[in-house]
Amino acid sequence: MSPTPAYITGMRPQDILLPVAAGLCCKPGGFHIDPVRPVERAVITHGHSDHARPGHGAVLATHETLDMMRLRYGENFAGSTQAIRYGEELRLGDVTVTFHPAGHVLGSAQIAVSCGGTCIVASGDYKDAHDPTCTPFELVPCDVFITEATFGLPVFRHGDAAGEVDKLLASVKLFPERAHLVGAYSLGKAQRLIALLREVGYDAPIYLHGAMEKITNYYVGRGVPLGELRAVKGVKKADLAGTITLAPPSATSDIWTRRFPDPVTAFASGWMRVRARARQRGVELPLVISDHADWDGLTKTIKATGAGEVWVTHGQEDALVHWCTAQGLRARPLDLVGYGDEDGDAALASSEAAEA
Amino acid sequence: MNRFAELLDRLSYEPGRNNKLRLITSYLHRAEDPDRGFALAALTGALSFKHAKPGLIRELIAARSDPVLFALSYDYVGDLSETVALMWPSSLPLPSGERSTGVAQRSRSGEGDLPDRTELTPSPGSRLAAQADLSPEGRGEERRRNDPTPTLTDVVTTLATLGKAELPAQLARWLDELDETGRWALLKLVTGSLRIGVSARLAKTAAAALGDKDPHDVELIWPGLAPPYLELFAWLEGRADKPVNRDPAPFRPVMLAHAIADADFGNLDAADYIAEWKWDGIRIQAVSGADQHGQIVSRLYSRTGEDITNSFPDLLPSLRRPGAIDGELLVLREGRVQTFNVLQQRLNRKTVTSKLLKEYPIHLRAYDLLSDGENDLRTLPFEARRGKLEAFIAELDDPRIDLSATIPFDDWERLSAARKDPVSAGAGLDADAVEGVMLKRRDALYLPGRPKGQWWKWKHDPHIIDAVLMYAQRGHGKRSSFYSDYTFGVWTDGEGGDVLVPVGKAYFGFTDEELLQIDRFVRRNTAEKFGPVRHVVHAPDQGLVLEVAFEGLARSPRHKSGVAMRFPRISRLRWDKPPRDADRLETLQRLLD
Ligand SMILES: [Zn+2]
Numbered sequence: 036m037s038p039t040p041a042y043i044t045g046m047r048p049q050d051i052l053l054p055v056a057a058g059l060c061c062k063p064g065g066f067h068i069d070p071v072r073p074v075e076r077a078v079i080t081h082g083h084s085d086h087a088r089p090g091h092g093a094v095l096a097t098h099e100t101l102d103m104m105r106l107r108y109g110e111n112f113a114g115s116t117q118a119i120r121y122g123e124e125l126r127l128g129d130v131t132v133t134f135h136p137a138g139h140v141l142g143s144a145q146i147a148v149s150c151g152g153t154c155i156v157a158s159g160d161y162k163d164a165h166d167p168t169c170t171p172f173e174l175v176p177c178d179v180f181i182t183e184a185t186f187g188l189p190v191f192r193h194g195d196a197a198g199e200v201d202k203l204l205a206s207v208k209l210f211p212e213r214a215h216l217v218g219a220y221s222l223g224k225a226q227r228l229i230a231l232l233r234e235v236g237y238d239a240p241i242y243l244h245g246a247m248e249k250i251t252n253y254y255v256g257r258g259v260p261l262g263e264l265r266a267v268k269g270v271k272k273a274d275l276a277g278t279i280t281l282a283p284p285s286a287t288s289d290i291w292t293r294r295f296p297d298p299v300t301a302f303a304s305g306w307m308r309v310r311a312r313a314r315q316r317g318v319e320l321p322l323v324i325s326d327h328a329d330w331d332g333l334t335k336t337i338k339a340t341g342a343g344e345v346w347v348t349h350g351q352e353d354a355l356v357h358w359c360t361a362q363g364l365r366a367r368p369l370d371l372v373g374y375g376d377e378d379g380d381a382a383l384a385s386s387e388a389a390e391a
Numbered sequence: 392m393n394r395f396a397e398l399l400d401r402l403s404y405e406p407g408r409n410n411k412l413r414l415i416t417s418y419l420h421r422a423e424d425p426d427r428g429f430a431l432a433a434l435t436g437a438l439s440f441k442h443a444k445p446g447l448i449r450e451l452i453a454a455r456s457d458p459v460l461f462a463l464s465y466d467y468v469g470d471l472s473e474t475v476a477l478m479w480p481s482s483l484p485l486p487s488g489e490r491s492t493g494v495a496q497r498s499r500s501g502e503g504d505l506p507d508r509t510e511l512t513p514s515p516g517s518r519l520a521a522q523a524d525l526s527p528e529g530r531g532e533e534r535r536r537n538d539p540t541p542t543l544t545d546v547v548t549t550l551a552t553l554g555k556a557e558l559p560a561q562l563a564r565w566l567d568e569l570d571e572t573g574r575w576a577l578l579k580l581v582t583g584s585l586r587i588g589v590s591a592r593l594a595k596t597a598a599a600a601l602g603d604k605d606p607h608d609v610e611l612i613w614p615g616l617a618p619p620y621l622e623l624f625a626w627l628e629g630r631a632d633k634p635v636n637r638d639p640a641p642f643r644p645v646m647l648a649h650a651i652a653d654a655d656f657g658n659l660d661a662a663d664y665i666a667e668w669k670w671d672g673i674r675i676q677a678v679s680g681a682d683q684h685g686q687i688v689s690r691l692y693s694r695t696g697e698d699i700t701n702s703f704p705d706l707l708p709s710l711r712r713p714g715a716i717d718g719e720l721l722v723l724r725e726g727r728v729q730t731f732n733v734l735q736q737r738l739n740r741k742t743v744t745s746k747l748l749k750e751y752p753i754h755l756r757a758y759d760l761l762s763d764g765e766n767d768l769r770t771l772p773f774e775a776r777r778g779k780l781e782a783f784i785a786e787l788d789d790p791r792i793d794l795s796a797t798i799p800f801d802d803w804e805r806l807s808a809a810r811k812d813p814v815s816a817g818a819g820l821d822a823d824a825v826e827g828v829m830l831k832r833r834d835a836l837y838l839p840g841r842p843k844g845q846w847w848k849w850k851h852d853p854h855i856i857d858a859v860l861m862y863a864q865r866g867h868g869k870r871s872s873f874y875s876d877y878t879f880g881v882w883t884d885g886e887g888g889d890v891l892v893p894v895g896k897a898y899f900g901f902t903d904e905e906l907l908q909i910d911r912f913v914r915r916n917t918a919e920k921f922g923p924v925r926h927v928v929h930a931p932d933q934g935l936v937l938e939v940a941f942e943g944l945a946r947s948p949r950h951k952s953g954v955a956m957r958f959p960r961i962s963r964l965r966w967d968k969p970p971r972d973a974d975r976l977e978t979l980q981r982l983l984d
Contacts, residue, residue: 190464
């Protein structure tokens with residue numbers, strides 16, 4: 036798939052993909068990528084609720100993404116569905132579509148759209164860091180690279196997640212009479228954290244908030260080994276001393292926490308890199324573990340794609356566009372709205388209410 | 392340095408005192424000499440070196456970053472040291488395996504666009520520490536050979552001798568060598584802005600716990616110790632005898648009183664006790680002694696043993712007589728004791744200006760004498776010490792130091808009357824600064840802590856008002872799932888009739904059971920949420936009335952109500968009372984006059 040210069044066909048990139056109110060629209064292919072409103076044909080990068088929404092006519096996504104949507108929205112979340120494998124080529128209208136691993140969560144994909152020799156990669160959310168729970172990020176050479184900018188500032192460097200896991204375990208050791216309550220997004224982050232804990236040899240049971248169970252069981256069912264997991268509901272308070280429980284972030288500061296003995300509140304997120312953000316949430320043990328590329332990851336990836344043009348979306352667009360321009364790349368912010376609220380706080384609130 | 396940085400990082404997020412203690416003790420246990428000693432010095436504020444200016448830090452980062460990216464980052468992070476710590480170009484390759492291997496096989500250790508750091512030279516600090524042989528067992532040296540990052544010892548010893556011109560290059564080298572948290576801690580340390588909510592007292596208590604010792608014992612020997620406290624750790628770890636305090640003006644652990652309850656009087660004989668006023672100032676210990684050259688050294692200590700001498704230079708000339716006075720700091724104007732609100736102007740000041748000294752002249756009112764010259768008086772009965780104190784003050788004959796008067800009484804009724812009316816019982820025009828009476832057994836030895844039955848405090852009854860709960864906020868730490876911080880208000884005239892105006896905040900005074908009840912009430916009666924704050928329903932016939940007790944009231948232009956309460960706490964929940972029957976602002980205003 037060697038890119039052909041666009042001038043040969045006369046097709047401009049914006050003729051292939053264009054930001055509209057519903058999301059990124061591919062006119063020649065007759066579909067939208069990660070639409071935020073119901074559309075006739077949706078092509079979806081991954082299962083987070085800000086990217087995968089219900090109510091579309093037809094949905095094309097990886098098998099795992101479709102399963103996650105089914106888990107969250109029920110059997111009838113779309114008119115029809117079609118699963119696609121990484122690397123599989125599919126003709127849609129006048130364009131060719133291929134999916135490539137994004138390394139973000141299980142089943143997450145970058146979507147390469149080619150038309151008349153021009154290749155645009157819509158990478159969705161991605162990371163290039165180690166994650167035992169999903170297929171590693173794959174670099175896709177392209178003419179136009181559409182990148183997220185969630186952590187698009189040079190202050191965001193996430194370092195080695197294993198170091199953060201050590202920090203958590205050191206705290207468990209130091210406070211054996213307390214429970215450790217770790218806020219983590221329930222799709223992706225939670226399972227990755229469990230897998231990272233298992234990698235360093237932590238083999239005690241890990242407890243789960245009710246809202247985590249379904250999706251975590253799904254990971255296990257897809258062959259991701261996560262060791263012994265237990266529902267925290269119904270466990271006696273005293274028995275939770277010295278244990279680790281994973282919960283949706285919003286649950287870690289509410290009534291639900293009273294079932295734990297003197298809990299240490301941790302939060303696993305790239306945002307924890309900035310102290311004010313951690314304080315604002317009342318976190319006592321910030322763990323800098325991100326499922327998005329950090330600044331170094333974003334800039335390295337952009338360079339490595341060989342793209343001459345970069346479209347920047349959701350996050351710190353200004354800084355990343357500035358960096359691209361300084362590198363001699365054409366760059367512009369894509370004014371897409373509706374992304375960035377990973378796990379859907381509304382969904383969390385209702386699960387919290389049910390738990391409380 | 393990275394390990395010390397991890398400790399600071401963890402402490403900065405930890406709200407609980409006991410957990411802070413555990414973190415510090417655990418660090419002191421794991422860290423080596425002399426690093427842990429310098430860490431203890433940093434936590435107790437015992438390190439001193441010229442601080443780097445923020446301008447220098449800005450120049451360093453400006454030379455290494457794009458100005459637009461720096462500006463956007465600083466704007467986002469909001470703290471200079473933290474921004475620089477986070478965006479400082481990293482020189483260390485990431486551990487292999489961290490980055491995934493996609494088709495492009497890219498790996499971050501390549502870092503082709505970063506400056507080549509292979510020519511890193513060891514910092515002069517490590518050499519200096521090695522020459523000084525501050526690491527007797529060589530454990531630190533061993534580690535340093537394999538690890539290029541500077542130790543805390545490197546940083547502290549280098550900064551102590553480094554010339555101003557060399558500072559920028561040295562700082563840059565260290566920043567290259569440390570990780571994000573290490574850089575943050577280093578910058579906080581060198582700019583003198585290490586604020587992590589740990590008092591010197593807490594750090595010393597954590598050190599004491601290392602050897603299961605009484606924190607008072609550490610406090611006692613502390614003035615004779617200096618960083619990196621090798622002899623202290625040797626004693627705490629049972630490797631050596633207790634260090635001797637050779638300080639000419641040491642702190643002595645303070646004796647405290649129990650609050651007396653009505654029921655206690657039945658068991659007490661009035662004849663056994665001496666009574667005096669409880670002055671509403673700051674309890675301190677003023678100590679003077681001659682050093683080996685015969686020079687008088689004077690120090691003021693807070694009741695927890697923190698050295699607060701520098702805040703009250705105006706009192707030092709009066710402390711020329713060797714001895715240790717236990718007393719109360721007050722502000723006196725034209726011979727009259729001012730209220731605590733006035734004294735407060737002298738507290739927590741970074742610099743003590745001559746204007747401040749003139750407008751708020753400090754005074755010491757003496758309660759007790761713990762040593763007279765070389766003689767330790769603490770094993771004498773209170774009555775005997777009192778005699779010595781009277782003679783001491785008389786001989787000193789200084790207008791800034793006087794004796795706390797005793798209150799004559801034959802029985803509890805007489806004393807009770809005096810407590811209710813200090814003006815006619817001898818306190819006269821100073822009565823506003825009296826917060827109750829103190830009872831001390833005539834035969835009480837001066838014992839550290841709060842020994843039973845020796846000293847009693849009998850405070851004035853607090854002021855009480857009924858106020859309406861207006862806003863509730865989540866607490867911290869253990870209370871983070873509870874709405875435990877309350878803003879309450881009283882009625883006042885508004886444009887369309889009576890309105891509530893906030894008059895204070897309280898976050899204690901209630902029982903655990905009451906906390907649960909209020910929390911439940913707040914959750915069920917929330918009108919609006921603003922972030923962590925809930926606007927609780929408060930109308931004439933809907934809402935919760937809180938009985939609030941407080942110690943005093945001051946005018947405050949900063950508050951909408953114009954008043955500020957001292958030491959407010961929730962004393963009772965008035966579920967029985969409709970909000971319309973709560974107090975009015977006029978009631979509070981009358982207290983001011
Ligand atoms: Zn996502």
